[in-house]
Amino acid sequence: MxxxxxxxxxxxxGRQEGAAHVFLTPWLIGLVAITSIPMVASLALxxxxxxxxxxxxxxxxxxxxxxxxxxxxxxxxxxxxxxxLISVPLQLAFALALALVLDKGVRxxxxxxxxxxxxxxxxxxxxxxxxxxxxxxxxxxxxQILGYxxxxxxxxxxxxxxxxxxxxVLNVWTFGAPMVIFxxxxxxxxxxxxxxxxxxxxxxxxQFRSITLPLLTPIVFFNLIxxxxxxxxxxxxxxxxxxxxxxxVDSTLFYTLYIYQQAFVNFDMGYASALAWxxxxxxxxxxxxxxxxxxxxxxxxx
Amino acid sequence: MAExxxxxxxxxxxxxxxxxxxxxVSARKVRRRNSILRHTGLIIFGLFMLYPLIWMAVSAFKxxxxxxxxxxxxxxxxxxxxxxxxxxxxxxxxAVFFGNSLIIAISCIMGNLFACSLTAYxxxxxxxxxxxxxxxxxxxxxxxxxxxxxxxxxxxxSNLGLVDTxxxxxxxxxxxxxxxxxxLMVQFIRGIPRELDQAAWIDGAGPFRVFWHVILPxxxxxxxxxxxxxxxxxxxxxxxxxxxxxxxxxxxxxxxLNALVDSESNQGTGVLMAxxxxxxxxxxxxxxxxxxxxxxxxxxxxxK
Numbered sequence: 204m205x206x207x208x209x210x211x212x213x214x215x216x217g218r219q220e221g222a223a224h225v226f227l228t229p230w231l232i233g234l235v236a237i238t239s240i241p242m243v244a245s246l247a248l249x250x251x252x253x254x255x256x257x258x259x260x261x262x263x264x265x266x267x268x269x270x271x272x273x274x275x276x277x278x279x280x281x282x283x284x285x286x287x288l289i290s291v292p293l294q295l296a297f298a299l300a301l302a303l304v305l306d307k308g309v310r311x312x313x314x315x316x317x318x319x320x321x322x323x324x325x326x327x328x329x330x331x332x333x334x335x336x337x338x339x340x341x342x343x344x345x346x347q348i349l350g351y352x353x354x355x356x357x358x359x360x361x362x363x364x365x366x367x368x369x370x371x372v373l374n375v376w377t378f379g380a381p382m383v384i385f386x387x388x389x390x391x392x393x394x395x396x397x398x399x400x401x402x403x404x405x406x407x408x409x410q411f412r413s414i415t416l417p418l419l420t421p422i423v424f425f426n427l428i429x430x431x432x433x434x435x436x437x438x439x440x441x442x443x444x445x446x447x448x449x450x451x452v453d454s455t456l457f458y459t460l461y462i463y464q465q466a467f468v469n470f471d472m473g474y475a476s477a478l479a480w481x482x483x484x485x486x487x488x489x490x491x492x493x494x495x496x497x498x499x500x501x502x503x504x505x
Numbered sequence: 506m507a508e509x510x511x512x513x514x515x516x517x518x519x520x521x522x523x524x525x526x527x528x529x530v531s532a533r534k535v536r537r538r539n540s541i542l543r544h545t546g547l548i549i550f551g552l553f554m555l556y557p558l559i560w561m562a563v564s565a566f567k568x569x570x571x572x573x574x575x576x577x578x579x580x581x582x583x584x585x586x587x588x589x590x591x592x593x594x595x596x597x598x599x600a601v602f603f604g605n606s607l608i609i610a611i612s613c614i615m616g617n618l619f620a621c622s623l624t625a626y627x628x629x630x631x632x633x634x635x636x637x638x639x640x641x642x643x644x645x646x647x648x649x650x651x652x653x654x655x656x657x658x659x660x661x662x663s664n665l666g667l668v669d670t671x672x673x674x675x676x677x678x679x680x681x682x683x684x685x686x687x688x689l690m691v692q693f694i695r696g697i698p699r700e701l702d703q704a705a706w707i708d709g710a711g712p713f714r715v716f717w718h719v720i721l722p723x724x725x726x727x728x729x730x731x732x733x734x735x736x737x738x739x740x741x742x743x744x745x746x747x748x749x750x751x752x753x754x755x756x757x758x759x760x761x762l763n764a765l766v767d768s769e770s771n772q773g774t775g776v777l778m779a780x781x782x783x784x785x786x787x788x789x790x791x792x793x794x795x796x797x798x799x800x801x802x803x804x805x806x807x808x809k
């Protein structure tokens with residue numbers, strides 16, 4: 204119907220519904236079978252009691268009521284929010300600072316960029332989590348080095364008040380990815396603006412405040428969203444470093460680790476689905492708030 | 506932005522060149538001093554950042570009694586013992602886990618290249634009614650946490666008897682579930698001049714021929730980026746492989762490594778470091794060969 208509805212268009216430039224849907228077939232199947240139906244099913248499951256062997260039984264809001272009284276749920280939420288609130292700003296600050304230094308026409312840029320980027324490439328791996336477990340272990344590298352200075356090191360991973368910090372350090376260490384994006388953003392700022400500012404006698408600080416920062420806000424925003432969403436879903440380091448327990452005393456019980464335990468260790472699928480949906484709603488809400496707030500501080504030029 | 510350069514267009518004009526005769530000797534000294542200071546800072550900071558990785562690589566070659574006593578990176582004794590002991594420690598030779606990881610990574614790459622390029626072409630170039638809606642769905646699904654869908658997916662695959670096979674890890678890629686790559690490719694195709702494919706349309710080529718003969722060859726950089734990122738993400742993936750692969754013969758490198766950690770007390774840190782280093786070698790190789798594409802890929806997605 205669509206082709207004939209536009210007889211005046213040149214052949215091939217009208218609607219291409221048929222062809223498009225052939226191209227889109229894999230994606231559409233995936234969207235329905237791998238994304239949409241499971242999403243709805245996950246919501247439905249969250250109102251049931253289901254241990255994968257029997258049949259799901261409908262329990263109404265029971266899982267959500269259970270959440271409210273579940274100390275481990277609140278603890279996992281607190282651990283995760285703490286992790287995001289501390290590590291993301293630190294990570295972005297490092298990323299921006301290093302990008303600014305590297306943008307000043309440093310010789311050997313490629314080497315520095317690669318070196319700083321490498322940790323973010325490896326940071327998500329089990330291997331680096333294993334390394335972290337060693338570094339911060341009781342006889343680990345950190346304590347050996349502290350020993351040189353006569354400082355008696357902590358048992359970082361066994362102490363509930365320091366265990367989470369080691370994971371925060373790991374996340375901050377992977378600032379290379381946002382740094383590369385900042386660098387690319389800095390390259391987009393027209394050189395003429397700086398030339399004009401220099402002619403007007405603006406200081407370096409002033410140039411940064413009045414040119415660099417405003418023009419970079421879309422990139423800051425992009426990195427902020429990306430890293431926030433990513434950090435909320437961190438799993439591997441917490442799992443490996445704590446041996447899957449989230450210990451000591453649940454101090455590294457990331458939210459995703461709690462979902463994992465409930466779903467794939469206890470096979471409490473209904474409750475785990477409720478947990479997953481809370482995460483989905485929280486991430487969606489945070490992203491929406493970011494977008495709303497962004498109207499106040501993100502500067503879209505041209 | 507087909508071939509986006511990462512260098513500032515007028516990089517040369519950045520610091521107005523003052524001929525040497527005019528620039529005073531003291532100004533030159535100041536500039537030189539600043540440059541040395543900056544490089545020193547950058548190098549020290551870089552070493553500080555890479556220190557754990559270097560230490561891991563060196564520890565893999567240290568005899569076990571030195572690993573836990575020597576935080577230095579210049580080994581006094583070296584040995585291959587850690588690798589020899591670690592290779593067979595998980596019940597299977599590590600080669601099995603490498604093979605499994607490789608099969609999954611290559612399949613996922615093929616899936617993403619195939620499904621995401623088809624989708625991206627339709628979204629970037631073809632005219633159809635739901636286009637805007639579909640593209641919005643792609644954007645939203647980039648941000649969708651996997652936890653919202655993983656539980657029902659697991660239940661379905663489990664009921665189909667597919668847990669402990671590679672299918673749950675591979676099949677979704679052939680159905681373009683990695684929306685990030687669709688987005689990347691759409692952005693890339695939009696940067697290809699429309700005249701190129703319109704000329705082919707006018708010559709009577711249909712959408713499939715245009716896609717295959719014109720667009721696909723032109724979007725090679727985007728395909729390379731997709732390949733590299735899919736490889737690295739699949740190689741690093743832990744959550745999916747942990748829940749779907751249950752028998753040691755099906756383990757991938759990360760899952761095997763994790764299992765090795767649980768028996769750490771018997772193995773010793775040296776063995777763990779050796780196997781960790783080995784597990785990173787493929788990523789490091791990819792990085793060494795594809796560094797430029799990788800950086801370009803990650804920076805272009807951050808723009809526009």
